[in-house]
Amino acid sequence: MTLCEVEMVVISYSPYSDEPKVFPNNGVAISTFRKFKELSTSERSKNMVTREEFTEKRIKKLEKNLLKVNKENTVKEITNEMHEVLNGKNISLNMEPNNRNDLSYVIKKNLELVREAMKKNIGSEGSTSNVPQSTPSTTMTSMMP
Numbered sequence: 001m002t003l004c005e006v007e008m009v010v011i012s013y014s015p016y017s018d019e020p021k022v023f024p025n026n027g028v029a030i031s032t033f034r035k036f037k038e039l040s041t042s043e044r045s046k047n048m049v050t051r052e053e054f055t056e057k058r059i060k061k062l063e064k065n066l067l068k069v070n071k072e073n074t075v076k077e078i079t080n081e082m083h084e085v086l087n088g089k090n091i092s093l094n095m096e097p098n099n100r101n102d103l104s105y106v107i108k109k110n111l112e113l114v115r116e117a118m119k120k121n122i123g124s125e126g127s128t129s130n131v132p133q134s135t136p137s138t139t140m141t142s143m144m145p
Contacts, residue, residue: 010023
């Protein structure tokens with residue numbers, strides 16, 4: 001059987017059976033083992049790893065993913081903090097300087113995105129610059145009976 005361009009067989013032993021289960025079948029398994037045995041020693045061991053090596057690689061990959069997720073969560077937390085500040089929340093005096101710097105960075109980046117979006121919308125249908133704006137007096141008048 002070929003899986004991802006790799007020829008493979010599966011031999012499964014069970015405490016409930018005297019004979020192992022072979023997938024896809026015995027003939028394919030024997031053929032695959034013969035081909036493997038005919039390879040040079042360097043070719044046979046090229047992609048082999050010990051259980052410890054595999055585990056170490058897996059741990060490093062998971063740690064890298066964890067670091068990435070932690071960074072994404074930090075950005076989300078700071079973005080939430082930015083929204084709270086923009087809605088009137090005071091910045092805590094106890095906030096660490098690094099967090100203040102991160103908050104400032106996120107606010108600046110979001111302002112840049114808003115400016116870019118506004119530049120793209122100038123002169124397009126999405127622009128509201130030509131729409132008459134209501135003044136506070138007309139708004140109050142329209143609200144009164």
